[in-house]
Amino acid sequence: MLECVLATDAALELIEQLKVKHGPLMFHQSGGCCDGSSPMCYPDGDLIIGDQDVLLGRIGDVPFYMHKNQYDYWKHTQLIIDVVDGRGGMFSLEGVEGKRFLTRSRAFTTEENEKIKQVFEA
Template sequence: MYRRVDITEDAVRILDALKERHGDLMFHQSGGCCDGSSPMCLEKGDLLLNENDVWLGTVHGCEFFMSKDQFEYWKHTHLLVDITKGRGSSFSLEIPMGVRFVIKSRMFKPEELEDLQPIKHGEEFID
């Protein structure tokens, strides 16, 4: 089964430092523009999720969510959480460290599309 979202080793190091300071974390890929299109890393539970959010998987122990509408555009895309130098302007926890999480993406290959990890919408898994 192919994962919909993964994370680089550089991003894992930042995530480990954030976990040490903040505890359990989560990601939400917002659908805004500019900095609003970056994945936000938040303390688990700080963002209230609802029926408009879908679960795409877990990266380094952190659940990763995206809005349902945005997922419709990205459902054929593999997401890779990475880190880059520079300060974003969101509420994401890494911002004070002088770095920000970014998404690198690629289209799934045909064989991957046939065996993708299902998403979760509410309490229900969806292929």
């Protein structure tokens, strides 16, 4: 199955560390206001998910959401969540670890785009 969101080994390792400290987690791809356009990691349930949020998939068994309006811009890409040194979003859990999650991406092929349409636009 084609995945809309993946995570690097480094990101998966940090997710596991954060689970130990904080319990169940959730991700939401920030829309660009206060924290830029970053993947934000929260304790599960700390951010209220609405009707306009799209579940893109799971990374490290953690749900990853994006607002529908932003998804319309990103729907042609596969998100690859990575981690780098430095402080990221001030509300995201990894900041105190001296790390930040970072979204990388790659464009889907024509065939992959057709498969994605079947899943998200059905």
